[in-house]
Amino acid sequence: GTSAAKARSAVLEEQILEEPGRFRVLTGDRPTGRLHLGHYFGTLHNRVRLQDLGVELFVIIADYQVLTDRDVADHLAERVEELVLDHLAIGVDPERSTVFTHSAVPALNQLLLPFLSLVSVAELNRNPTVKDEIAHSGQSAVSGLMFTYPVHQAADILFCKADLVPVGQDQLPHLEITRTVARRFNERYGNGTAVFPEPDALLSEAPLLLGTDGTKMSKSRGNAISLAADADETARLIKGAKTDSERHISYDPVGRPEVSSLLLLAALCQGRTPEEVAADIGSAGSAVLKRTVAESVNEYLAPIRARRAEYARDRGYLRRVLREGNERARAVADVTLAEVRTAMRNHY
Numbered sequence: 079g080t081s082a083a084k085a086r087s088a089v090l091e092e093q094i095l096e097e098p099g100r101f102r103v104l105t106g107d108r109p110t111g112r113l114h115l116g117h118y119f120g121t122l123h124n125r126v127r128l129q130d131l132g133v134e135l136f137v138i139i140a141d142y143q144v145l146t147d148r149d150v151a152d153h154l155a156e157r158v159e160e161l162v163l164d165h166l167a168i169g170v171d172p173e174r175s176t177v178f179t180h181s182a183v184p185a186l187n188q189l190l191l192p193f194l195s196l197v198s199v200a201e202l203n204r205n206p207t208v209k210d211e212i213a214h215s216g217q218s219a220v221s222g223l224m225f226t227y228p229v230h231q232a233a234d235i236l237f238c239k240a241d242l243v244p245v246g247q248d249q250l251p252h253l254e255i256t257r258t259v260a261r262r263f264n265e266r267y268g269n270g271t272a273v274f275p276e277p278d279a280l281l282s283e284a285p286l287l288l289g290t291d292g293t294k295m296s297k298s299r300g301n302a303i304s305l306a307a308d309a310d311e312t313a314r315l316i317k318g319a320k321t322d323s324e325r326h327i328s329y330d331p332v333g334r335p336e337v338s339s340l341l342l343l344a345a346l347c348q349g350r351t352p353e354e355v356a357a358d359i360g361s362a363g364s365a366v367l368k369r370t371v372a373e374s375v376n377e378y379l380a381p382i383r384a385r386r387a388e389y390a391r392d393r394g395y396l397r398r399v400l401r402e403g404n405e406r407a408r409a410v411a412d413v414t415l416a417e418v419r420t421a422m423r424n425h426y
């Protein structure tokens with residue numbers, strides 16, 4: 079569960095500081111719309127922090143996976159470029175890190191066949207995140223792609239043998255499936271050696287940031303504050319966020335989830351604790367809380383937004399970053415696929 083993953087993340091943080099070069103990170107997003115504060119404090123911030131510590135970083139733009147819960151992939155090329163832009167704006171350095179699209183690495187997808195054979199339908203059926211997403215997708219029929227996408231993610235993570243995956247809380251069940259796939263592959267085909275690592279999730283301090291309606295902030299739920307929004311829109315959206323009627327502001331994530339998520343957001347932007355932010359506001363009520371949050375977010379994002387606008391002027395550069403990332407990812411995938419084929423050939 080989440081508390082075990084939090085404890086594990088704390089242990090990992092120590093190991094990363096000791097020996098960052100030992101770790102390889104794979105994480106990413108679907109090009110289904112603009113990245114928001116939930117992404118930023120749930121995973122994006124960790125990506126850059128790890129990169130800057132000296133961890134090798136792979137960022138996948140999961141374009142194939144758009145089709146899991148969308149009928150059509152609208153404006154795909156544009157949205158892919160927007161994701162590249164977001165990553166450059168927050169500080170991902172394409173000289174050191176690899177940003178690539180799923181569809182550009184066919185060898186990655188060839189891992190699916192053996193991987194799908196290693197999990198049961200019952201195991202896929204139990205995945206709570208897939209259930210939740212099906213419930214929110216409004217689709218009447220569940221596609222095979224929706225049902226199996228955690229295994230596709232296993233291929234995304236394992237093709238580059240990543241051992242660290244900075245993600246939000248919703249991804250924990252998927253990471254479990256990835257670990258199962260890696261373990262079973264090694265057991266069945268490894269012949270005593272580990273072909274794949276069993277990767278760990280790395281949770282941030284905000285593994286589940288809430289949106290303006292009090293549920294998980296999500297691109298597809300109309301409750302998000304996007305990184306690319308301007309200061310006025312940000313203030314307007316935060317002003318409309320759901321809170322409760324109690325005037326005294328206190329940090330209580332279980333009893334007061336909406337107020338607490340806002341406090342956490344301000345705290346992360348200010349580099350303080352949510353309790354300290356709550357103490358500042360005291361009994362001034364949620365209007366003052368929201369004003370504080372909006373100001374903190376806008377101040378924190380100002381340099382990121384400025385860099386984003388800067389990079390947005392050079393579309394050619396964005397495309398070059400992606401082209402080079404795709405090349406690097408393809409080379410890595412080819413090596414892994416060859417290894418997988420050898421291991422399986424030796425087995426049969």
Ligand code: ATP
Binds near residue numbers: 108296
């Ligand atoms: P969609 O609605 O299209 O599924 P999403 O907003 O849920 O989009 P994803 O692309 O599914 O975003 O998630 C990308 C990454 O961001 C994952 O690691 C996920 O855990 C993390 N993440 C997304 N939303 C949040 C959130 N509200 N709080 C913390 N982490 C989040």
Ligand code: MG
């Ligand atoms: Mg999602």
